[in-house]
Amino acid sequence: MSLTITELPHKEQALFRTALKLYEVKQFKKGLKTCDQILKKVANHGETLAVKGMFLAHLDRKEEAYEMIKRGIDISPASSISWHVYGIVCRFDENYAEAAKCYEEALKADSENATILRELAQLYTQLRQYQKAVEVRTRILKINPDTPQYWLGLAVAHQMTGRNDLALNVISTHEHIVLDEGSPFKANNSNYRCDVSELLMYKNWVMELTGDYQMALDNLKEIRPRITDITAWKEQKAKLLLKLDRKEAAASAYQELIERNPDSNTYICGYLSCNGLDIGRAEDRDAVLEIVRGLQQQFPASSALKFLPLTFCDGDDFVKEADKLAKYALRKGIPSLFTSMKTLYENKTKGETLGRLVEGYASQLRDTKRFDDSSEDEPSSVSTWCTFYLAQHADYYGNHERALQLMETAISASPDTVDLYMVKARILKHAGDIGGARDVMDFGRQKDLNDRFINTKTVKYMLHNNEVDEAEKNMVLFVRDDASHKIQEIVETQTIWYMRERGHAYRRLGDIGRALKHFHQVLDSFKTYHNDQYDFHTYSIRKFTARAYVDILEWEDRVFEHPMYVDSAVSAIGCYVELHDRKAAGAPFEPVPVEEPKKPLTRNGASKSGQHNLAAGVGEAKPAAVDADPNGAAFVNAPSHLESALAFVEVLEKSVGSQAETHVTAFEVHLRMKKYFLALKSINLLRAIEADHPALVPMVVRINAALDADASFAAPMKAALKGQLAKAFGEVSIAATVGGHDTLLPFALAGARGLVSLGGGERVAQAKEMVMQAAAERFGESRTLENLVAARDLLAKSGASESERSAFAAEARKVFPLATCF
């Protein structure tokens, strides 16, 4: 840190330097005392006030900290130290944008400060302002041209702005510092060989990115003696040869790679493309099959090669290959055989063929104890695995009763095989019997109490069945015994699947507060994932692992696309919208009260009741200090539910704007916030993704109705919006759209939802009528379990009477006879 401290007497100057040193060794309390000592003598020393603020921030006295720093800056606004300190504290609070501004201010008074520049470069990288990162790193390099950290960091920044040429230039100019015989980086560096290898492989990659493949290939030959990452070198060789259309050499390179890893689909497909063959082209299939069979002979243990032919073969070839693989898997007792085959079932013929094939085996084994083409009896387990396959096959086609019958046969033959119970449970889930599914999964769990996998599945199924307490009781069985608070530990370890399932369970139970709390836990985990990259901006460069570093940057750019994030965000938004609507209707949701503290949960703690206790989660019995908000009251009492929701809407629009659901969700918030142009944008974006999306017409009708009802919205803008809508959609009505898609249940559901939102006795009655018919024959396959459950919920919202709901339930049970959810 710059030591341009002004106007302090000698003794206090020394104390100030001490304070800064104390910060570096994280002695915050001592540092605070030191600052106070200075301030006793020099009461309003700006820089000392700022540094004192920095210590306060690290002692969790945030408000005071910021006050102190701001005071310090007011007093010495041109002080580099004060602004630097402010920047550090903002950065500590993950407020990177503010921090960057502070650092820029700090630079004004101290423009050659390498520390400030370095940290600023890090901030700009975090903020993805790569051009600014380039500028700052260029400045650092002028001051300090030799340290690899700086020039390699600059190279990466150039790459990220798309200037691979400049990146290459920087590396080529400076690499000698590391590569030369007698380089200072060799001494005392046991990792020198690896550092060199990483640097050279990174440079080669950047060459490839410039498009000059020949240069890259020549360079690849040159650098081989110094490379330790042999696999990457060989991959680069194969890739570059293929790009240069040197097919024969590339094929031989891919062959070498396959020898090292015969289970790599990438290598195998690379090899095939060297032969000018395309798996997707029908004319090439015979040639591809011949090659693959050749590879199979060479690498008989390869798992990837066993399955590959089934993906592109047809007719007799397909049967032959499927027969080979199926017999192998059934004999070996591979539980995932059907899961693998399932990917082929999109092709109706293949699915049916496989079913017939395994049925054939089943009868052969029943009649003769052996396969037709075999001279020996098969062990009885093979027959059980056949039955297991056929059960999953039946389940795939919705024949749940047959599937369960088959599972019973398999289970009686092999009652201790846990896989059987897991699949039986899944079949019951598909059939709509969540309670039955959960019981079977738990039964399977009892067979192997040491296995966390089956425990995880059981907990999940319990949560699906809304048994929050029971699920928690089982979940903590595998949480570290020495965790001070087991539930906190689950959050600490970022067990996002559990938080999300628990959120959904609470939502189904109507406890919006707790639901929101858990969805926020997932969302916060992702925020942490995103912030985790910060330290790697310096760390990775120092370690020379630039290739892996760029991979991390690119992943972080997409991290909010993850389905777990999207689902939690959409759910949280839904909760906020519901809270808003209830409040607007005069019946606000009240956070469900927390019960009196019970005995804290231990590893062997037994729970008396398995039923959900709406008042409190079992683990929330610990004192308030650990869980500051057990029932999600903070979220429920947020000043503006819509503002809270909007934050997530914006992330979704940015990260998964290509998904239809994003805009369906966003619309709900924009409309309620009366941001009609944004609502229209959602409609247009949705239309661009799916012109005939079920939610579109209801959205158009609703925005028109809202515009009509909004007296305060300026008339010319209203007219413009309505004009655009009319031009794009014409005259639309929900009834007409639903009628025009009368074999597709999603349209009836979206239409009903729209009508309920519009409100009014007549419309709600109309909605009810639409939904009452949800189980009708004409909806055919669109009567999925999910859709019928949605219909059930909509009926409740559209004022259906007890007898009407029973009537619907009876119809739904005709479609799903085993379901318990109607």
Add this chain to the structure above:
Amino acid sequence: MITIRQAKAGDEIAMQNCNLTNLPENYHMKYYLYHLATWPELSFVAENEQGRLVGYVLAKMNEDMTTTPLDGHVTSLSVMRSYRRLGIAERLMNQAQRAMFEVFDAKCVSLHVRISNTAAFALYKKTLGFDIDHTEAKYYADGEDAYSMKKDLTSLYKFEMDSLDF
């Protein structure tokens, strides 16, 4: 039926999920990133036909050692239960071990296993060829002892020299 490849940043969340699903020893995301940023060549994943991660090995070099060359170390290895009998653990370990040898000059690889975990012990001893090196008392957070197991790599791989004639 499965494909094996080097772990990338995009696999981290799935690896963490696989770990949390199967094992009681869990880690923060940052720790996974730390592995990837320090020893990117050593971790591998197994993917099924649907592109889902069904197994992983998270590996590193043992920086706690005071002598070089460092040993390779398996931080965590796990395969989803429903993907047994495919030899996934072996396939993952083969790739990781070769990388330890080639990239970081490791002469052997070590790992820890609970002394009560007979299934894992059998996997390491019989299938993967590890032997007990010593016992570490109270290694695990709950106080259980661990076997520190080791496997020699020098007899498995040779240094390859590539022909530059291409």
